[in-house]
Amino acid sequence: MADTGDTLEDILDAAARGQFPPADGGTTVVAQPSPRDAGVIAFTAHSVVFTDEDPHWVRATLAAVDCDALAASMHPRFLGALLERTGRATDTIDLLTVAGPLPGDPPLELREVSDPDHPRVRRALRRRDDVRVWAADGGVLVLGRGVAGRWETAIEVDEGVRHRGLGRDLARAARHLVPGGAPVWSQQAAGNARSIRAFQAAGFRPVGSEALLAPRVSPAPPARSAYAG
Structure with a gap:
């Protein structure tokens, strides 16, 4: 369930061309592109949450985070709530x-x-x-x-x-x-x-920051260097 006609693929294709969501402090909620991938991308003053959870729950949870609205989507309280609701795991917030x-x-x-x-x-x-x-x-x-x-x-x-x-x-x-x-x-x-x-x-x-929420799996083999991506 999503609250926009755009897909995450549409949004990413536009960002690759230098065309970003409006810097209006808002949040767009779109459906997961696959069962594997859910998460949050924060562009300049606009975030995209890609999840199959109810957008109304996403927005209510964001509104309950006690911080600047521009930071809410990457706040530990929101990400923690999203992880708990979905039963997923995450690693780090990355530069995209x-x-x-x-x-x-x-x-x-x-x-x-x-x-x-x-x-x-x-x-x-x-x-x-x-x-x-x-x-x-x-x-x-x-x-x-x-x-x-x-x-x-x-x-x-x-x-x-x-x-x-x-x-x-x-x-x-x-x-x-x-x-x-x-x-x-x-x-x-x-x-x-x-x-x-x-x-x-x-x-x-x-182009932004990204937190990916992946299905829980056994630990991956350790990386052998400092450049893993």
């Missing part, structure tokens, strides 16, 4: 970034990983469809379809090869590998300044 595709080959040599038991493949399949994984010397690049079918990328860089620009090159490589001329999205934890710098150096621009 996007970049357009680039022509030609990636700027570094990559080897595609086809092993379905590779830890990064198993981890990615919990959040994305059509997952492909490439390895470089000292790093890993993941590309797959995530929330609302958007193409998402994540990277990892080994500790021993940090500060050499590999994170930036892997993030930029995703822009060469995304199919069909589509934009590519990525999330970085707000405290992971190293990852944020790498993605912005690769041309990804911030």
Whole structure:
């Protein structure tokens, strides 16, 4: 049940083109794009809650949060109430970034990983469809379809090869590998300044913050580096 004619895919497609919801302090509630994905995206002065819960409950719960209305959708009290109501789990509130595709080959040599038991493949399949994984010397690049079918990328860089620009090159490589001329999205934890710098150096621009609520599953294998996305 939703209170707008737009879908989350519509909203994200517009944001990738630089067209955002009105900065009016409001909240838009839309249906989940899939049973897997629910959550909140906060754009500038406008939030989008994507859930199959009753929009009236969402709005009443937001109104009950004792804080500035602009911050209510990402307030721990609202997110906690949404988690409790849905029985879901979440990790961090991430910076949501996007970049357009680039022509030609990636700027570094990559080897595609086809092993379905590779830890990064198993981890990615919990959040994305059509997952492909490439390895470089000292790093890993993941590309797959995530929330609302958007193409998402994540990277990892080994500790021993940090500060050499590999994170930036892997993030930029995703822009060469995304199919069909589509934009590519990525999330970085707000405290992971190293990852944020790498993605912005690769041309990804911030569009908002995002909290994803996923069905509860057993813990994922630990990431091997500071660049996980």
